[in-house]
Amino acid sequence: MTWHVDAEDLRAYAQGELAPPRLWSADTHLLACADCRARLAAVSDPVALDAGWERLDAELDVPRRGLTEALLVRLGVADHVARLLTATPVLRGSWLTAVVLVLVTTVGVVHTADSPTFFLALAPLLPLAGVALSYGPALDPTYEMAVVSPVHGFKLLMIRTVAVLTTALGLNGLATLALPAYGLRALAWLLPALALTTTGLALASRLGPVLAPSLVAGAWVALLATARASGDGATLAPFTAAGQGAAAGVAVLAALLLFAARDRFDLSHRSAV
Template sequence: MKDDERDSAGWHADADDLRAYARGELQAPRLWSVDTHLVACAPCRRALAEVADPVALETGWERLDAELDAPRPGVFEALLIRFGVADHTARLLAATPVLRASWLGSVLLVLAMTVISVYAEDSPALFLALAPLLPLAGVALSYTPALDPTYELTVVSPLHGFRLLMIRTVAVLTASLGLNGLATLALPAYGLHAMAWLLPALALTATGLALTARLGPVLAPALVSGGWVALLVVAKLTTTHGTLPPFTGAGQGVAAVVAAVAAALLHRLRDRFDASRAHDLFTDFTHRSAS
């Protein structure tokens, strides 16, 4: 069936709408209706050609092609937009590697196995030792070029490097701390002591981010993780009974101070993240040119 015959019983765009469309002045949602209608209606396309000059018509079709080819947001991205998150920020969060189901599922599995071992040993020490490392690992992985399929896009995006880092950090921390909190609920017998991982987690993450400005996204979290493990080993060897020092009241106070100092240092070094992105872009361009 020809376009003329198929569309003869339907509505047609009126002349005023077609003239406004050709001039680029037609506003949504009328614009979307005319865009969609022109794809299937040959008479309206001919009418548009009569009222539009060639340049304006070409511009209109380019706009239509862009609308048709634009990627549709996923469920998570659409949900963020519905809650008022800006389009570009929602797209950036949706593309964060460690917010994918594979990463979140792995974290849940690790936490579940840790909770099971806590019940077997009747001590939350293993959970308290492991939980602070998960947010640090998540933040580090979200900023690692090798694991980020959108890394090149983020490097050239018109966003301050520090803001880009903070957007992804908040997203990863929200997910990681939320999963840790769910695991904590599975340990009701230990009361508030089961929450002793929170301040160390914030301290480790803030320290790792502050050191990333100088040491890079791989070495910095590796050193912080190693330092945390070494601290726990020493605490275990020197503590014959009772709670390990990092999870006592004094240890929690030290963790809070470390987190605050690291956050202040991170803010002071924020401009280094732009310099790092520029260096990465230059290095990538040089490598591509050489190859």
């Protein structure tokens, strides 16, 4: 050792008053210098010194916030909510990249076929798939940690759902901007997307977070196939004015059923851990 912590810094360190970066330098030096540790023991209260080391360990072990989590906290989101939001499995680069590629390919097909039907059929399924992948023991690697957190199961589901819907609907909206020639028709996916998502969530309280969205997605595909087979016009029934009204009604009804079954999420999912 070519230097040692001076006596004044040792006293400040022992009293918990030494500020960074001198605190960090003293910590590093004390780990390697037995003489300074002996001098520190002579000028410090053992109880206060142990408390200081515990505080240092806690500061070193605390998880570092990512960019998104730090931004959410700055916007006023509670720390634990921001952590649950950023831990949502689908809000990762691989899933987001896949969704972007699907939407870009779909927009390209729409321009080639000169019809928005394919985009309108696919866009409502993306939020539903995102919600299905955001909550459940089979798909969420952080499921056990999230479920045992002091948060109501329904609230946890809603936090994850808001994160997914904000992202998926935002990406769908950007894809819609790439179809300016179709005007408001290009937004006909929005109400079906809300209807499918709320229905999937309402059924998830009884069928689980995987089976329920799968059945809803299958029903949506079957509905489109039936509309295609029986329709005479270029616009499928779910994207007509009547179809949009029906989608809004289904969304409202499913939301009411979801709220009525909110306690089932807390009981069923916590018991699965």
